[in-house]
Amino acid sequence: MTSQPRADAARLSTALWAVSAVLVTGLFAAARLFATPRFYFADDSEVGAFGQWWQLGDRLLSGRLPVLDPHAWQAGNYFAEGQWGLLNPVTWAIAIAARWAENPVVHTTTVKILFLMLMAGGVYLLARSFSASGPWSAVAAVLVPLGGFTVYMDAASWATGLFNAALVPWVWWGLRRSVESLRSPVPYLVASYVLITFGYVFGVLILVIILVESLVRAMVARDRDRVIRTLLASTWGALLTVAVYLPGVLTAPVTERAGLSIINTRFLNADLSDLMSASSPTATASVGSWWGQETAAPLVYVAWVLPLLPMLLPISRDVVRRCIPLFVLLALMTVVVIGPSQVGPLRWPVRFMPYLCLAVAVLLAVMASHSFPAGTTRRRLGWSLLTLAVVTGVTFANTPPQWRSLAIVMVIQAFAILALAYIAKGRRVPRGVSRNGVAAGLAIAVSGVLVIPQMVVFPFTPLPKFGVPDSTARMEAVLADASGDAIVVGDIYAYGGMDASFDERLMGNLWYLSPTPVSSLYTVLPYSAFSKDLCMDLRGSTCADALDTLWSTDGETGLPVADLMGVSSILAMKATFPDRPEAVEGWRLVSEGDITWLFERDEPLPGAGGVVWTGSGTEVTVVDSSDTAVSLRVDSVGADGRVVLSRLDYPGYAVRGAAEADPARGWLLTVDASGAQPGDVVTVEFRPPGLPIMIVALALSLGTLVVWLVLQRRARRRSGPPAGGAVTSGSPVPAAAPDTPG
Incomplete structure (x- = not known):
């Protein structure tokens, strides 16, 4: 041969x-x-990954790359979350397929x-x-x-x-x-x-x-x-x-995620x-x-x-x-x-x-x-x-x-x-x-x-199995007719595996499939002050006190916390609230299910992202608003020039025409317009923190790619094409042991 x-x-x-x-x-x-037919669909894949892919695919198909979603609250800072893969074309393909999947x-x-x-x-x-x-x-x-x-x-x-x-x-x-x-x-x-x-x-x-x-x-x-x-x-x-x-x-x-302890x-x-x-x-x-x-x-x-x-x-x-x-x-x-x-x-x-x-x-x-x-x-x-x-x-x-x-x-x-x-x-x-x-x-x-x-x-993973429906259409129908923004209070883990429960509630990132914006989503970066205030874990489950907190009056602004968040619907889990909670003034029970109580406002509020409170004597008008920016026209400035927005006070916000103040309740984005004049426009805009450095890093990485390709091409011209065979660690490859008895 x-x-x-x-x-x-x-x-x-x-x-x-x-x-x-x-x-x-x-x-x-x-x-x-x-x-185990659902071997590869458990725990985080059920309540985290699929809903995340679905939402990313939905945004991509509408021509947008998600950066920030105020309605998602502590789960809505997507570049900080990291695992959304916003710069990853493979993740995009998976996400688009998820959006199309039935x-x-x-x-x-x-x-x-x-x-x-x-x-x-x-x-x-x-x-x-x-x-x-x-x-x-x-x-x-x-x-x-x-x-x-x-x-x-x-x-x-x-x-x-x-x-x-x-x-x-x-x-x-x-x-x-x-x-x-x-x-x-x-x-x-x-x-x-x-x-x-x-x-x-x-x-x-x-x-x-x-x-x-x-x-x-x-x-x-x-x-x-x-x-x-x-x-x-x-x-x-x-x-x-x-x-x-x-x-x-x-x-x-x-x-x-802060801290360096071992x-x-x-x-x-x-x-x-x-x-x-x-x-x-x-x-x-x-x-x-x-x-x-x-x-x-x-x-x-x-x-x-x-x-x-x-x-x-x-x-x-x-x-x-x-x-x-x-x-x-x-x-x-x-x-x-x-x-x-x-x-x-x-x-x-x-x-x-x-x-x-x-x-x-x-x-x-x-x-x-x-x-x-x-x-x-x-x-x-x-x-x-x-x-x-x-x-x-x-x-x-x-x-x-x-x-x-x-x-x-x-x-x-x-x-x-x-x-x-x-x-x-x-x-x-x-x-x-x-x-x-x-x-x-x-x-x-x-x-x-x-x-x-x-x-x-071991027929399945030891991690939890929640029995999520095998139909996206079924999940898209959950809470479809609720008013405004919604939040879930109570133990979302209860009734996991009970198929009928998913006719009334979803879990984690599966809430992205619901037409109603729901803040009880999955995050790997819980916002410390927010999650502590509402005793909310990283998957959106809360203790019983969360309902009292939402309906309680904030001592600084004089408004209920639910108003500060722009929440108009509250879904309470019966596992945490077996007896019907008494709604406060302005709220009513609109439906009782087998596992949930659904409360709605008499008069729904605009959702998260806008202005929810201004200080005494201060008035502003929202000129323009998007997920990442709000423009306000100052109508008057009183003794208290603060303006509170229903947004988490994330690093990355920049305020033009005013100053950023200490966040209300320790987590609500607050602007101090004391130095503004009537007619001035104040702009509050979010960009991922460190964005200029990110852009420079990406540009330099592209430059590194070009330099490497050029140097590699020149080196190959000098030395000729590489020899065939296995790539080694810089030393010759000895022959393998002969295929004969030793």
Whole structure:
């Protein structure tokens, strides 16, 4: 066979393994739906992500990019929220599809499975860049999306976490091919842009780690060209990060995200003994969370193949040097996962488990590519079986009631390890058939088999399931005829899972589907003074006192708080108010449902955003008003020149023609017009805080892109096209272990 046909056959084999890994990942992901049809539609995906996508899609289809919504109150500062992905074209596509979708379950499930498949494709390419063979890269590609935290938390609920974990392998692969060689930086530029603009900080932190590692390694090697390329990659990422996260950082002082404390409450972090269960897909370990000291999900599960590690040792110095980036990420992720449960605004370090899985799976793929089958001996097989027995024993000690599932899994793993050793010796493998290919196929098949006991033990995520309707039309009919702006008071979590309850109320961001503006939405940045005043949590649920607060008279302005907010409808939950609340003057009960009381004003008020109170002797007329700006004509100025608007006093407001005063009640935007004259126009305008810096950062990032492309093109002209093969860490790629018995 000549070199060209061999090269063509190799490329075809590589493509087939890549496509197979992606399709198998989709198959395994879809298989979970047979046991739990709503597996990928729980908790935050139900009451957070879908409604957010729906609203964003609605705004985009009307030709607007949402910046601020006064009617949404603490959930309406969209650039500060970050995770709306306002600069992300992938999020836009998901959002537009959500707006067109008739079934939120089908839409969300489809998105999740596609991202799991995207993750597999990225892992495959990343493993290949570290010199793993096609078959073992496919194994890594299948294993990473099966990681316990990815499956049971990110994929089931926390969509932006899944999006980040799916993009990181692509970003890392793109970085390696553009920094370690002279290949086009476009894949890195595109993937990193999408990753950063998702607005979820955990993936960005991983990007920082891999960039710093790459820079340090290039500096140690005194490779000026790689240093320059890494600095360009870092500058691009840093500038985008500034543009995306600066509004949230500058808004944080008025939110519950403020503070830099480091604490450990043993909440969603692990310990070293927990990590001993990383090879068992049915072990819970002892990760504490909302349900106590143990969470009913395999959150620290990494891969069933971990006990194979002794069979793949030792590894050559060249392989170790090539895998330094993987060792660095693995070490840091291990330290983080077992570290404090909160470091400043960053909470729940188990959320880094997908990246620990990534480092482990790719490392094992590289090791297997260079050690299997030649390095397999009886002694190493014995050590692998002993490792399996030890880690299973420690896992059993942590969670004795799970002994049945642990035993079943251990037996499957033991037979799989023995079968791999058998394949390594070439027994019953036809001549001309790659033992690596057969072994990889077996490893992938076992990964799928182990999904079965996992789904038997854990058929769904431990996170809440609210039973949200599978019809957008049905949700659009909720509170459709209410007057003006509305707010929900009481326990919104009650009646979760009760289908009929959604005829009377929605939850979190699903309120965006209602024609009535409702302020009880989902936010990751609760406004501290506002949420404390109304005892409102981040999903819009309140205590019973919230109703009294709304109907109480503010001591400073003399108006009811509901008037200051421009609220005309109040939906009270019967779970909190079993007896009919007595409406105050000007309000009446208009309907009683099975789970709610609906109160409305006798005379509805204009909604949030406008002027709700002026000081004694001061009068103004609203000339123009939008979500982000209000223009006022001063008619008279009295002894008290204050003007209160029904808006949260967010950083980012600028007042022209007057001065900004201390916020009423600690959260209502207030203007002091004492220095104005009758006839003057006062303009109150909101822009995301730090907007000029954001614009400059985006412009500089575009400049960095252009400089990098120009330098890369010049360098390629000087050196010629890059050689084919795997992208390495700056050292030659030794041949993989021969596919013959050692």
